[in-house]
Amino acid sequence: MSNLKPSIWVYGDYRNYFQNRVTLQLLAHAKDLAPKIEADVCAVVFGYQVDEYVGEYIAHGAVKVYVVDDKSLTSYCTETHVNLMERLVCAHHPEIILVGATDFGRELSPRLAKRLRTGLTADCIGLNINDDGLLIQTAPAFGGNLLAETVTPVTKPQMATVRPGTFQELPHDYEAQGDILHIAMPPDLPRPKVRMINCKRLPQRRQRLEEAKIVVCGGRGMGSKVKFKKLFELAQLLDAEVGATRPVVYSKWIGHDALVGQAGKHINPQILFSFGTSGAIQHTAAIHDAELIIAVNKNPDATMMKMADVAIVADANQVCSALIRELKARIRE
Amino acid sequence: MFKFIVCMKQVPMVSELPWDSRTGRLQRELAEGMMNPACKHALEAALQLKHRHGGRITAITMGPPMAEEILREAVAMGADRGVLLTDPHMAGADTLVTSHTLARAIEKECPDFDLVFCGCHTSDSETAQVGPQLAEELGVAGVAYVEQLELNGRTVRMQRESDDFLETLEMDLPGVLTLTPHYYVPRYASLVGLQDAFEQVGVDLLSADDLKLSAKEIGIKASPTRILNVFSPVAGKTNITIKGSAKKVVDELFNRFGDQLSGAIGKDFKTHDHDEQINE
Ligand SMILES: Cc1cc2nc3c(=O)[nH]c(=O)nc-3n(C[C@H](O)[C@H](O)[C@H](O)COP(=O)(O)OP(=O)(O)OC[C@H]3O[C@@H](n4cnc5c(N)ncnc54)[C@H](O)[C@@H]3O)c2cc1C
Numbered sequence: 001m002s003n004l005k006p007s008i009w010v011y012g013d014y015r016n017y018f019q020n021r022v023t024l025q026l027l028a029h030a031k032d033l034a035p036k037i038e039a040d041v042c043a044v045v046f047g048y049q050v051d052e053y054v055g056e057y058i059a060h061g062a063v064k065v066y067v068v069d070d071k072s073l074t075s076y077c078t079e080t081h082v083n084l085m086e087r088l089v090c091a092h093h094p095e096i097i098l099v100g101a102t103d104f105g106r107e108l109s110p111r112l113a114k115r116l117r118t119g120l121t122a123d124c125i126g127l128n129i130n131d132d133g134l135l136i137q138t139a140p141a142f143g144g145n146l147l148a149e150t151v152t153p154v155t156k157p158q159m160a161t162v163r164p165g166t167f168q169e170l171p172h173d174y175e176a177q178g179d180i181l182h183i184a185m186p187p188d189l190p191r192p193k194v195r196m197i198n199c200k201r202l203p204q205r206r207q208r209l210e211e212a213k214i215v216v217c218g219g220r221g222m223g224s225k226v227k228f229k230k231l232f233e234l235a236q237l238l239d240a241e242v243g244a245t246r247p248v249v250y251s252k253w254i255g256h257d258a259l260v261g262q263a264g265k266h267i268n269p270q271i272l273f274s275f276g277t278s279g280a281i282q283h284t285a286a287i288h289d290a291e292l293i294i295a296v297n298k299n300p301d302a303t304m305m306k307m308a309d310v311a312i313v314a315d316a317n318q319v320c321s322a323l324i325r326e327l328k329a330r331i332r333e
Numbered sequence: 334m335f336k337f338i339v340c341m342k343q344v345p346m347v348s349e350l351p352w353d354s355r356t357g358r359l360q361r362e363l364a365e366g367m368m369n370p371a372c373k374h375a376l377e378a379a380l381q382l383k384h385r386h387g388g389r390i391t392a393i394t395m396g397p398p399m400a401e402e403i404l405r406e407a408v409a410m411g412a413d414r415g416v417l418l419t420d421p422h423m424a425g426a427d428t429l430v431t432s433h434t435l436a437r438a439i440e441k442e443c444p445d446f447d448l449v450f451c452g453c454h455t456s457d458s459e460t461a462q463v464g465p466q467l468a469e470e471l472g473v474a475g476v477a478y479v480e481q482l483e484l485n486g487r488t489v490r491m492q493r494e495s496d497d498f499l500e501t502l503e504m505d506l507p508g509v510l511t512l513t514p515h516y517y518v519p520r521y522a523s524l525v526g527l528q529d530a531f532e533q534v535g536v537d538l539l540s541a542d543d544l545k546l547s548a549k550e551i552g553i554k555a556s557p558t559r560i561l562n563v564f565s566p567v568a569g570k571t572n573i574t575i576k577g578s579a580k581k582v583v584d585e586l587f588n589r590f591g592d593q594l595s596g597a598i599g600k601d602f603k604t605h606d607h608d609e610q611i612n613e
């Protein structure tokens with residue numbers, strides 16, 4: 001094994017748009033990490049007629065792709081993917097495995113980690129390599145206030161999951177070359193214990209928040225459901241989408257679809273208005289790509305105010321109302 | 334008779350633990366414990382199955398002695414007994430080791446179990462790893478993020494939403510499920526029930542020795558992950574602070590960022606402010 005070049009594997013999750021995006025984002029980040037341990041970036045893809053994805057992963061940074069292409073893999077099955085991953089890992093010994101924290105990835109990874117008797121850190125917001133060549137996995141800890149750096153020092157591979165939107169994908173490189181290793185579906189794979197009776201694609205929700213140029217985000221500091229409604233009026237004037245923090249969603253001031261943060265959507269607007277939010281890490285992890293952040297908070301020391309470009313120390317409701325008035329007066333239709 | 338097990342965890346009442354920025358310490362003692370919400374939904378699912386098909390529910394938790402409270406609450410809601418795994422050596426376990434410890438306890442206390450219920454995730458860590466790892470550890474079928482289920486003979490039919498797909502799945506008992514809080518609404522434990530649960534029903538305590546687990550295979554020692562460093566993220570940006578009345582801050586916002594704003598909306602702003610307009 002020792003003469004083998006180490007490798008970083010990215011699990012190819014491709015079933016829908018965001019699953020595929022997170023795979024590309026992980027490939028890009030793996031490419032950043034790879035030189036530090038002189039490793040190859042590899043992707044692993046299971047499915048039926050997946051050439052399209054194989055090509056895409058090479059164009060986004062994979063130098064090698066392991067592919068199992070078989071009709072029996074037409075629909076996603078956790079157990080089968082875990083079984084296949086386990087076999088490939090035991091044959092090729094990657095140093096690191098990165099998986100998108102999609103619903104599927106979040107069921108696959110812990111099972112795989114258990115099979116391989118290794119550690120797994122969920123929902124990392126940062127991944128780096130330290131001087132010992134170990135993967136530093138940075139993830140929120142103990143609720144919203146702290147970040148913890150975790151390593152898996154002894155067991156291999158080192159495993160981590162990452163939410164979509166945490167890293168940025170590389171542009172498509174049409175010149176890129178990569179090895180494609182086709183592996184036949186092993187005939188002796190255990191039969192899955194869980195049977196898929198039906199699997200229906202839900203109607204594609206428009207990714208409004210993720211695509212919006214302006215997002216108006218409200219937190220608990222808006223005060224009440226009635227006051228929170230003001231944000232919709234503001235958003236309409238700005239042609240913006242409304243986002244919210246977790247306490248707001250839990251209080252049902254707005255639906256779960258509006259949740260911005262690790263457990264919700266990752267946004268990248270040109271302008272983000274943030275009203276009455278404290279800036280907990282699970283929330284801010286998903287707004288780093290906003291170009292201009294304008295925060296309104298009564299408390300000048302709130303974390304959100306420190307990470308904003310413009311920190312407005314004032315009452316959120318009053319500023320919201322004043323903005324609405326001003327916009328109505330100024331917008332030239 | 335069906336044998337159901339519900340794995341539950343005590344979590345801090347607030348998901349955000351108070352943190353003393355001067356000493357850099359977590360003020361854990363300030364946080365009261367409660368039953369993790371998703372575990373409560375899992376218990377409710379088990380209670381409904383028991384009501385319909387008969388059976389016996391064992392609630393299990395691994396935690397400090399204080400975690401006994403949530404087992405008594407579970408009994409007050411309708412579970413038949415509680416098992417508390419508590420041992421100083423068990424402390425600091427990561428998910429790999431937690432699932433190992435829970436599995437050995439289940440094998441000892443209820444080797445012929447039919448269905449194990451877990452919450453889909455805990456509110457304090459949200460790793461969502463223990464349930465799927467428990468299925469592996471017990472070597473039985475497992476499904477995560479189940480919303481709703483029914484039992485027909487020895488077959489479980491489940492529905493879940495996964496990455497924008499609506500899936501209907503089936504498996505034969507025994508198995509492990511993790512439940513989301515979307516469908517089942519947990520019942521309240523009556524005051525009388527709570528009183529009885531605290532006075533009459535015994536909770537069984539199990540130590541590492543009772544489970545024949547050596548100190549090497551449990552707790553922080555056996556956990557493959559190590560925390561190197563815990564820190565408070567400080568976002569330092571050179572930013573502009575605007576203070577004053579709402580009217581004043583909004584005016585200043587338009588003065589400085591009006592162009593950017595109108596660019597993003599794709600609409601022009603009137604160059605004169607509205608005071609002049611009123612004068613017209
Ligand atoms: C595992 C886990 C996952 C999580 N995932 C997410 C997630 O995806 N998204 C998310 O948002 N959260 C998430 N959270 C919760 C997160 O930790 C915070 O609790 C949450 O983001 C805080 O929301 P908030 O800022 O609205 O409320 P608070 O923290 O209560 O802050 C309210 C703010 O409003 C200010 N304020 C009060 N009154 C006024 C007023 N009149 N005018 C102006 N300002 C005012 C206050 O000064 C304060 O700063 C998660 C937590 C955990 C443990």
Ligand SMILES: Nc1ncnc2c1ncn2[C@@H]1O[C@H](COP(=O)(O)O)[C@@H](O)[C@H]1O
Pocket residue numbers: 340341342369371372393394395396428431435450451452453454455458459460461462463464
């Ligand atoms: N210490 C524990 N004791 C019993 N069950 C646990 C424990 N930790 C986690 N679980 C179960 O695993 C689920 C998911 O936890 P987690 O993987 O920590 O998000 C919980 O809802 C519980 O059902």
